[in-house]
Amino acid sequence: MPPSALLEINGIWKYYGGTAALRDVSASLQRGEILALMGHNGAGKSTLVKILAGSTRKDSGEIMVEGRSLPRGVREAREAGIAVIYQDLSLFPKLTVAENIAGEPTGRWSYSLRASKRAAASTLQRVETNSPLLACLDRYVEELPLAMRQRVAIARALIYDSRILILDEPTAALSLQDADHLLAYVRKLARGGVGVIFVSHRLSDVRRIADRYLILRDGAVALSATPAEVGGNALARAMFGEPEENDANEPDRAAGLTRSNTPQDILTVRNGTRRGEFNNISLTLRAGEIAVLTGLTGSGRTEFAESLVGLRRFESGELRISGKPLSFSGPRSAMRHGLVYVPEDRLTSGLFVRRSTAENLVGATKHLRARFSFSRKETARADAGISNFGIRCQGAESPLETLSGGNQQKVLLARWHLAAARVLILDEPTAGVDVSAKSEIHKRLREWATTGAALLVISSETDEVLDLADRILVFHAGSLVLDGPRKEISREQLMAAMLHGSAVAEHAPAQARSEA
Amino acid sequence: MSSSSSVLGRLRLSFHRHETKLACLLFVLGIAIAAAAPRFFSSVNLALLARSMGVLLIVSVGMLNVILAGGIDVSAGAILAVVSVVLVRLGNHGLPASVVLPLGLLAGAGLGAVNAALIAELQIPPIVATLGTAGLFRGLLLEWTQGEWESSIPPWLNSIGSPRWGGLDASVLAAALVMMAAAWILHCTQIGRALFRFGDSPLAAARTGISARQPIYFAYVSLGLLTAIGAVFYAAQLGAVQGNAANGYELTVIAAVVLGGADILGGRGSLLGTFLGVLLLSSLQQALVLLHVAAFWQNIATGAIVLLGVILSSAPLLHRKLLLQQSPSA
16 A cells, blocks of 8 residues: 555535535645645635635545544644645734734643744744744734735744645735745745645746646536646636537627617726726726626726726726716715626625515615605515516515525616616626526626616626626736627637736637637 | 843733823823822722722623623623622521632622523624623512612621721732732633634634634633622622612723723733723722712713723724725735
8 A cells, every 4th residue: 555645635525505615526635745726716725725724514525634534623633734824814913923823722721922922933933034023023913014914824824843734825915026935935845745735826826836736616626637737728728617619609699789789888997097906907888788807816807896986096097987087986976877886795795685675676776765664666666676687585575685696696686777777887796696597697687788788797707708798808917908899709818818918829729710 | 032122022012002091091180189189199098999999800800801702791780799699698598608609609600601601602692692691680689689688798798898908808809819810811821812812803713723612601701700709899898788789880890891992892902901991990980979079970970081091092093094004005
């Protein structure tokens, strides 16, 4: 029998409610190996990380560390040598740097502030030369800038001699220089025998550091291979899925669009810029058109969308609605001009989940007044919304929390439809809804567009982009790298633009196929 | 690292800026009192002040534990009343102190455990859970006493409350011991540190392997126990108890802890701050009594000083947040 691997994952399943977040995931990690864990938002990366860290239970399957089964629990995982740096860092902002790094609970009952400070200092000296954190061991973490906080989280993960280090998007918030430093350090650890799982969107980082790729898609392993075995294109294919065969019938819909002759410009942005988020963005949204904006997490697409409705401000650049230069102080003033932003997190920032469906539907119209009950007109409007959008609920009075995710999303869309929005910006409108609700939502959005509204849909799902868009916009590292009609853009071009920021794919033939 | 810098570092850590501000506030108040009522600083009056602070400080240390863990307990006044009546009634029935005192402490810890169980096991928000138990404890107590006064207390309890050592009584000694024990637990034990962590970020605490229930039990049971210790001196000093005793006392306790710089959302707070908060509230009360100020003005003054203290503590935080928003994050 060969010596057991450092980490062995066998057939892990995990369900949230009825949906499977992980489907039969198996993988292994050797000593000294750097495994890049990749996949789209919602592909199951974070769930896998949480299960390895012991903070989430798996439903079935087996995890072995050096041949021994991993017991449940966070401290147990830690004692087995697994250390995690979470994307949200999970620090204690009101405690000092030293306590964050070295104050982790141990089996003992006693605690010494002085000892934890010494341990923190020695770890910092080990991790990086002349760490700036050494000077602020007594400062509170909430006082530190983000890059410094990241260093605190890294030091915390490295304070014990961990054998397995899991980094969840460690470089996302770092400057290039800091990221370089981190990558070099991770490589050094790996040479010393530590197994590293590196979760990242940044393909450039992954290419430089990974010994092996593990790609998840829809909760299942889509690819497990060494860099020598796969080209960049296969990597992208595995992440985004195989092209579907229905590309051919797409032009039909585009033709339908041109029937609404002379598309009218509704919203125009010229040279919109926010330093560090996006640069010199110029684009136009036209009546009757669905533009889908895509890009990897951190590409600046959400920040840009928020700037359109005044949740952030353009530092420079100009926004025009129907030719009039405008700037909004927030969603309320944007609404007055018919511009509506529907954020991704519908439960916390979109809906009133404890209130009735009817109240949610008419919540954005001006006719709602404080009365003992709805007026007949409002009830009629709510009923119209329910039937128009095919919302399945037990009557207009049923609390929204009793509806399924897809139906909640339809309520949100119906609300803005009732409020007669002219420009609609939707951030991930189909995130977390089932397939049938998704196609229904797409259908409603297309109908909506034909009534003369301009839609900007933000999506990270390649299939959705290709399926829904009349026009495709791609952000990469804060720049608009691709802007064109759907029928002129192939899946390969789209993926190349998302991953590398280049509109030109490394391989030309694909383009020819879609032109045919 | 030189020893002097580490000492300085520790000083800075334990002497958080809020405490400095409270000390200044106390100093200003002291000058005002000295001008208006010089009698305040007589040794007799200072001993009286110390005696009046003992119970409040003991219960406040317990409340600090709860607030550090991100909770709140508005049933502390009811627990104080229950334990006081238990002590006096059982004592008056002729049971010896060696039986009554442990029973009283057990009752306090038990009632705290009820709160903890509601919060940790049933996930009821602390304010709701303790509001419910406050009514429950107080109502059961009134049913038991039928609203009657226990107008005499057993002699051993009386001797606990009688002044000695130059006007000080055992409550002052007990408060000092409680402070020392709490300092050790909060700073030198894992469970003490876990309170800070759990209150600061329950998610991060879970991810570093801190139990989601242990800190809650520790906080509420310790508050129940300390409230019971406070009840011993409360009953001993008053010499008589009834079911409506200590009505609203929890609000004074929470005010003292918050005035002492504890973050009502959890994760931040100190014993020194709590001590200064108690000292500030008690001195103000004492001075106003000396000056024969009407009772409602005492309420106004107390409310104003709590608000002032909290504004002082949150002002720099607000300032810092604004600064962070303006500077581009790296």
